[in-house]
Amino acid sequence: MGKEKIENNPNKELLLGLIGYPLGHSFSRAYFSEKFKREGRIHLRYQNFPLKHIEELPQILHAHPNLLGFNVTIPYKKAIIPYLSELDPLAQKVGAVNTVVRQSNRLKGYNTDVYGFSESLKNVLQNHRISPQGQRAVILGTGGASEAVKVGLDRLNIPYTMVSRTAKKEILSYDQLHKKGLQEYSIIINTTPLGMAPNLDTCPDIPYDQLTPNHLLFDLVYNPAETLFLKKGKTFHSICKNGKEMLDLQAEAAFTIWENSNSKAMGEVITFDNVKSNNQHQPKPEVDFDNTEIAFAYKSDKELKDTDRIFRLMSRPTLVKLGSNLSILALKMHVPFVKSIIKNSIYKQFCGGTTLLNSLPAIQKLAQHNTLTILDYSSEGKDSESELNKTMNEIVRAIGFAKDYDSVPIVSVKVSGLVQDSLLENLLLEENHLIMDDLRDYRNFLKRMDNICYAATKNNVIVYFDAEESWIQDAIDHVVTIMMRRYNKEKAVVFNTYQMYRHDRLAAIMKAHEDAQKDGYILGVKTVRGAYMDRERARAKEKGYPSPIYPDKKGTDNAYDMAVKYCLDNIETIALCNATHNTKSCQLHVDYLRKHDIPINHPHQIISQLFGMSDNITFNLAAAGYRASKYLPYGPVNEVIPYLVRRAEENTSITGDLTRERAYILTEMKRRGL
Template structure:
């Protein structure tokens, strides 16, 4: 049994933060802990950016620099190197959201290809990543999920979306870099899952290259995983999954209530935790067929994964199991795991300030809704400030 005090070590957790960065982190989490402030702040920020007020400098020096690696991949490299020095790998995430044009989707796919080829020779960057809506319109994914007939123009659009998936997956396969595909809203996810499954069948013959995401706040995901596992065994390919709790809960519940269908979200936080842990156990029981990326900020689930690995005699550095947290959050988990010799990464979002703001706003809103996590961050930051003073 792993001692449940590993993540209290703040000296290791904040070893890369200067005193001023520690103060900034404390200030930001203090702000995020106040829901009215988040609502006002996000509304003001959206307005200021939309009317081109000169606020980018302010955003960069506060929230952007805390949660993002920079405006370009070159910008991120000093962070990647610093993390690598303390045993933490990086996943560079080009976090541009909400685009609608073909040219923008092509540009995003090209950027992911560029990053994947760049990562090929960089041991500290074992993964590449993209969001389905980075490669095609939300509405087209929704239409395919809902099995609505497509117009000729939409069929062409869908073919282009599929071609982007294939192009990126092929490059990842050729570079031997694992490709994480993020999960999004349930009403477009079936189309994204089917596309991902096709890529897995094509490129995961020897080992998992393409990883899908299971959002474990959805009560149907364990069943989906078991069925896909059966299909993959029959067809002779491997699976890779990133497991997360999920990021669209309020939106999911609101839409289900408004449209009168059963919410896809587990009925309680406790049910979500149980579902996450069951999915975690299932994958660890089938590690010869399924590789695992544990994307969590939850300490108990992380301790559970560590305990299960120990019970099954799985080495800490077994390349089939990775842990990951977002840049700027849960350093107490990331850096303590790294110091213990586990495979761990930081997801590092980057991109032009204006384009990355939808991502940052979602992060702030998400943190507000997970109050326990924000107060845990504050407690640890305060503890480290006191430790340094002493």
């Protein structure tokens, strides 16, 4: 499509299409084929792509370089999102995509269902001379289609009530609707597939005998033209509307997007003025990430020189690898002075202290610079029950410590310190078929998790559960979700961590959000880019399955930033920790708060970096009044060594980041005349 509108060019066939499965029910191909014929667009062709698996999409794109865009239908309206480079704000708000624009190798997703629904509803109201003001709607169903309806009603300022098979927070059951009645509702919207061909004898279970001529029944189903739901409405002379016009409108909006993708945003195409205005005259964020005076104000001249020395050594990969191995060996052999050398160099740079009390000076220094502390007990996991319980007790002790300090609102938890990795693998593979010993260990694991979350809730402290390798992460997700469901009803206490270098994590966040809304709790999300890339790829190659990691950094960056936007766009129901050393992702966070008038001290968002790294980000954010924090590891030197080795090796492998770190340090040293 490039930068040209779709024009008649008989020498070049251009392709549009539809992905989904199955596609026998879809009207899109017939609709667009007729449209192209009617309008003389002989260069255009519309093709169905029935994909049994969304993973087939890259093959379709490769095989059809002339595919300019496509529609998306069930079951891929959410599953498509990880494959996109960008999401339109409206699609992000709805959490589903039905239209995609392709430009070069970039895919951008839109949602035109909101436009189709709201315009169709406006039309039927105008035709019957009914004002949207004073109306109240009831939405039948809480599936994906209901999200577009909710946003559409919000845009028309029509309040609504949700109805589902099971009663939940702010959602009625059908039994409750029968008891409550329909008197206070004037618009009844069916977003379920009940009544859709071939199931013509089904309909939502509502008190139809309470319908009157003053009720409007809107059915998103368009095949058949008159469902049983609408037939029953007609019996009581209610106004009835099926989903055909909505479908036509969303199809036309999709085509307009394809035509105007070079210069028109979704909001302009469908006259949602707020989208256009939000993109104009954005104020520049009042944060200067290059201000080294603020970044290193907490360091003395000697400390700054020591930091430079450490990063200079870490820029030599061979030396780091050799030093790491020798340090571990020397500590095991109890070689004199080794522990002291480590403690006064790399340990001092990246850790707070050997105990909670020893970490207090670092905590207080951070607090003096308006920076919050996230306590991180960095002892690596053990396998025995006594060691696992010891780790749990240390975390509970950290929670008790944190409650006494306003600047320490969060404690981080490494799940591998609470359970054997082998159990997590068994839980993932055979959750309902654990052997007796595993079942006992699983129950003990749940008790440890519950003890931690209960202590956090009781002491008004937040807990972050770190992410692990993909082959045990699903089990961790499962257990952390249990804890969220139990403890996040009133506020976000429990957070799960999402490694965004995995290409399924953006969809996982959106699915977790959907589940949280259904079950009535706040979703806690910590985003990171990921820490096990080489291990993940090596295991995938060894086991013969596709790597779960994006093939390049660009894919990870896109997914990460889209996750941050999605969480901030749903800030009342998602609490976000944006844990990154990437300046662009932090800038995006700041810009988004300012653009959408979100208070910079909103408790559902915080930005975090590791202690000893990216001070130019943390302290400049904190100085500008944003919620900035440092991950502060602590623990005995010999137990924290694996963490320190990982930090050193990660920094050496990311030479660009390490160069930037040193550049800021050298700039400040020069400024001070050192």
